[in-house]
Amino acid sequence: MAVLADSNDNELKQLQDGGEGFTVPETNSFGQTFRDYGVESERQKGVEEFYRTQHINQTCDFVKRMREEYGKLNRVEMSIWECCELLNEFVDESDPDLDEPQIEHLLQTAEAIRKDYPNEDWLHLTGLIHDLGKVLLHPDFGELPQWAVVGDTFPVGCAFDESIVHHKYFKENPDYNNPAFNTKYGAYSEGRGLDNVLMSWGHDDYMYLVAKENKTTLPSAGLFIIRYHSFYALHRADAYKHLMNEGDIENLKWLKIFNKYDLYSKSKVRVDVEKVKPYYLSLIEKYFPEKLRW
Numbered sequence: 001m002a003v004l005a006d007s008n009d010n011e012l013k014q015l016q017d018g019g020e021g022f023t024v025p026e027t028n029s030f031g032q033t034f035r036d037y038g039v040e041s042e043r044q045k046g047v048e049e050f051y052r053t054q055h056i057n058q059t060c061d062f063v064k065r066m067r068e069e070y071g072k073l074n075r076v077e078m079s080i081w082e083c084c085e086l087l088n089e090f091v092d093e094s095d096p097d098l099d100e101p102q103i104e105h106l107l108q109t110a111e112a113i114r115k116d117y118p119n120e121d122w123l124h125l126t127g128l129i130h131d132l133g134k135v136l137l138h139p140d141f142g143e144l145p146q147w148a149v150v151g152d153t154f155p156v157g158c159a160f161d162e163s164i165v166h167h168k169y170f171k172e173n174p175d176y177n178n179p180a181f182n183t184k185y186g187a188y189s190e191g192r193g194l195d196n197v198l199m200s201w202g203h204d205d206y207m208y209l210v211a212k213e214n215k216t217t218l219p220s221a222g223l224f225i226i227r228y229h230s231f232y233a234l235h236r237a238d239a240y241k242h243l244m245n246e247g248d249i250e251n252l253k254w255l256k257i258f259n260k261y262d263l264y265s266k267s268k269v270r271v272d273v274e275k276v277k278p279y280y281l282s283l284i285e286k287y288f289p290e291k292l293r294w
């Protein structure tokens with residue numbers, strides 16, 4: 001648990017160093033520190049079992065199959081806002097900090113960013129949509145198991161970094177003993193760019209595919225945030241820097257800003273959905289087609 005304790009300390013420090021005019025609560029709605037997987041809680045056992053299953057099953061082969069299947073985008077046609085409403089039926093089981101409807105989390109994240117960065121409207125919208133890929137849990141999207149939808153993400157096709165939560169369970173992942181995939185670079189090369197690296201499959205990569213294939217006009221930093229917002233080994237432990245290119249390094253600055261709000265918004269701050277809805281509908285219209293293929 002030593003590695004975990006360290007990374008949590010770093011994260012808390014990062015939070016406390018927070019952005020301008022940005023007050024960070026020290027505890028979540030359960031009175032515990034944020035993302036403290038080491039703390040004794042009723043949920044902890046479930047969370048550990050979750051990561052055991054996730055680490056065993058997220059192989060290079062699995063990710064390739066999922067990207068091919070879901071990259072077809074032949075399941076549903078709907079708008080971004082319709083997806084927000086659909087997602088509202090679910091709660092993220094892997095997340096020790098979240099116990100409220102998803103739409104609240106989405107709008108809390110977006111509104112908190114909007115308050116501190118009023119001119120970055122693309123970042124407000126990114127806050128709203130970053131978790132929409134969780135519709136993978138819905139029957140219309142194949143009702144994927146939790147381990148294939150949520151939780152921390154990480155590259156596959158190269159060695160699993162030790163900073164990844166519950167790293168020990170990777171020993172049962174077939175890629176762990178595959179010499180093509182278990183070295184520092186594995187299937188990749190220096191500075192290749194994260195775009196060209198396969199990430200464990202989940203709501204992050206799915207929403208990235210949806211946004212890109214539907215020709216969003218969000219800046220590359222928005223797409224970067226969507227694809228890597230659960231990649232804690234990158235934005236908390238600075239791992240995998242050797243795979244990044246210059247664009248990734250620029251975009252990582254925005255991801256680090258975003259992440260404070262993603263965590264912060266998981267405390268109880270109510271948002272009046274009907275009141276803020278017209279603003280977000282105008283952003284959706286600006287950056288996305290009316291209907292998207294999912």
Ligand SMILES: [Fe+2]
Nearest residue numbers: 130131229230
């Ligand atoms: Fe997420």
Ligand SMILES: [Fe+2]
Nearest residue numbers: 105130131262
């Ligand atoms: Fe989130």
